[in-house]
Each structure stands twice: as C-alpha cells, then as structure tokens.
Amino acid sequence: MRCPFCQHDDTQVKDSRPTDDRAAVRRRRYCPECGGRFTTFERVQLRELYVVKRNGRRVPFDRDKLQRSIDIALRKRPVDPDLVERALNKLVRRLESMGESDIPSETIGEQIMQALAGLDQVAYVRYASVYRNFRQVDDFEKFLDTMAGGDDRADDA
Known part of the structure; x- marks a missing residue:
C-alpha cells in the first residue's frame, strides 16, 4: 500500500x-x-459494477459517490453513523447481488430512497426532492400525501 x-x-x-x-x-x-x-x-467486491446513466453512458460504480449523496441527504440529521454505514454496506451488497454488471441509475436511486426511508424521513424527502426533480410546492405535497398513505413511492412528479 x-x-x-x-x-x-x-x-x-x-x-x-x-x-x-x-x-x-x-x-x-x-x-x-x-x-x-x-x-x-x-x-469484498463481488463484481465490477457500472452505472448506466439516463443518457446511456456507462461509468464505473463509485461507492464513495453513493456515500456522499446519502451524507448530503442526512446532513444535520440525528442519525447514528454506524446505522448509515450498515445501510450503505447493505445497499452495495444488494446491488452486487443483482446478477448484472450494468445497473441503471434509476435502480440505484430507488435503492437509495428505500435505504433513506428506513433511516430518516426528512433525509428521504430531501433526496426524493432532488432525485424526482421537484419543481413546485405541489410536488412536495403530492409526495408527502403518498408517504402519509403508506406508499413510499410517489407518482412521477
């Protein structure tokens, strides 16, 4: 080293x-x-992963980038760092176990949202607002209504 x-x-x-x-x-x-x-x-790295962006471009999967995006959503939230690390490890293992080397960025975004929903609801909404590209207050309201209804996925806003 x-x-x-x-x-x-x-x-x-x-x-x-x-x-x-x-x-x-x-x-x-x-x-x-x-x-x-x-x-x-x-x-342990089970396989070499690539992220397929919406424009079709393939880039190598970067665990650190995934962690940074989760950390941004969790900024100033009272979440135990050990829980975050466990959730991140579980998410990466799930991606590696999917059986595919090429993973659509949408799949990764949905997996991050699921992980954040289990960690902190505010971080979940923060991430969703960027990931789902909320443009107006109505977009937040629709999303929060679906959360309150027990559905953790909003209609594409």
Whole structure:
C-alpha cells in the first residue's frame, strides 16, 4: 500500500480488525519512510459494477459517490453513523447481488430512497426532492400525501 503522505511504496500494517458490521477489515498502517500513520479499509467486491446513466453512458460504480449523496441527504440529521454505514454496506451488497454488471441509475436511486426511508424521513424527502426533480410546492405535497398513505413511492412528479 502506497503512503498517502510521501508516496513510499512499502507501508506496514500495525493493526488489523473487522469493522463493527464485519463488512470490511480496518487496517492501521505505518510508513517507515516518513513516519506517517493512516487507516485503510478492505471490502469484498463481488463484481465490477457500472452505472448506466439516463443518457446511456456507462461509468464505473463509485461507492464513495453513493456515500456522499446519502451524507448530503442526512446532513444535520440525528442519525447514528454506524446505522448509515450498515445501510450503505447493505445497499452495495444488494446491488452486487443483482446478477448484472450494468445497473441503471434509476435502480440505484430507488435503492437509495428505500435505504433513506428506513433511516430518516426528512433525509428521504430531501433526496426524493432532488432525485424526482421537484419543481413546485405541489410536488412536495403530492409526495408527502403518498408517504402519509403508506406508499413510499410517489407518482412521477
């Protein structure tokens, strides 16, 4: 593993342990060249995933981008970070287990909405407002009416 500080190619693992949900291995590393310490995470990747955008373009799946979008929806919300990490791991495993390497961005968006609905209703509405491209207050009202009715999916607004 290359040192992120000095780019030295040979770092040493000082401590290795599974994460709380056992979905990854956390490794504390040390660089003998500059003395820097850093942490890496090792995760199982079942298959190489690609996201098929609405315009047909294929891009490699990026777990960090998925996490950033969930973090934005959850900004300033009282949600335990461990719950968020578990939900994110579960979502990625579900995507990898679908049996397809190419996953439509719409499928990923729906999966994110399901995960957020289980974590925080405000974050769910925030994400939905961007994902479903709400343009007017009426769009929010329709969406909230469907939520109140027990349906977690709104008509395309």
